[in-house]
Amino acid sequence: MATRERRLAEFNGEGEPPPDLLVQVLCEDQSGTYLLPFACRYIDGEWRNHESGSTVEATVVGWRLHRPDSRHASGSRQPHAVSKCNGESTGS
Numbered sequence: 361m362a363t364r365e366r367r368l369a370e371f372n373g374e375g376e377p378p379p380d381l382l383v384q385v386l387c388e389d390q391s392g393t394y395l396l397p398f399a400c401r402y403i404d405g406e407w408r409n410h411e412s413g414s415t416v417e418a419t420v421v422g423w424r425l426h427r428p429d430s431r432h433a434s435g436s437r438q439p440h441a442v443s444k445c446n447g448e449s450t451g452s
Contacts, residue, residue: 363392363393364388364392364393367386367393368386368393368421368422370386370422370424371385371386371421371422371423371424372422372423372424373421373422373423376402377401377402377423378402379401379402379403379404380401381401381402381425382399382400382401382410382425382426383399383400383401383402383423383424383425383426384396384399384400384423384424384425384426384427385400385407385416385418385420385422385423386420386421386422386423386424387416387418387419387420387421388419388421389418389419393421396409396416396418398410398411398412399411399426399428400416400423402423407420
């Protein structure tokens with residue numbers, strides 16, 4: 361769990377960001393933590409994909425200011441079929 365704690369330390373897990381703030385979210389499922397491959401906004405009590413406006417159907421455990429290239433950093437992994445947006449798989 362050291363990796364989980366280290367990743368959580370990089371994100372703000374308290375409160376919600378302002379709706380006009382573009383953020384990157386850290387999600388968690390039974391396999392561990394992962395970054396969504398798109399920027400999000402927190403609007404009207406829901407996490408939304410910034411580009412599509414779709415509601416994020418994942419367990420968000422933290423957020424930070426959007427970093428466009430950080431999803432390619434070593435140690436991060438793409439979300440798999442368990443994480444969905446509007447009923448469609450977000451990755452493989």
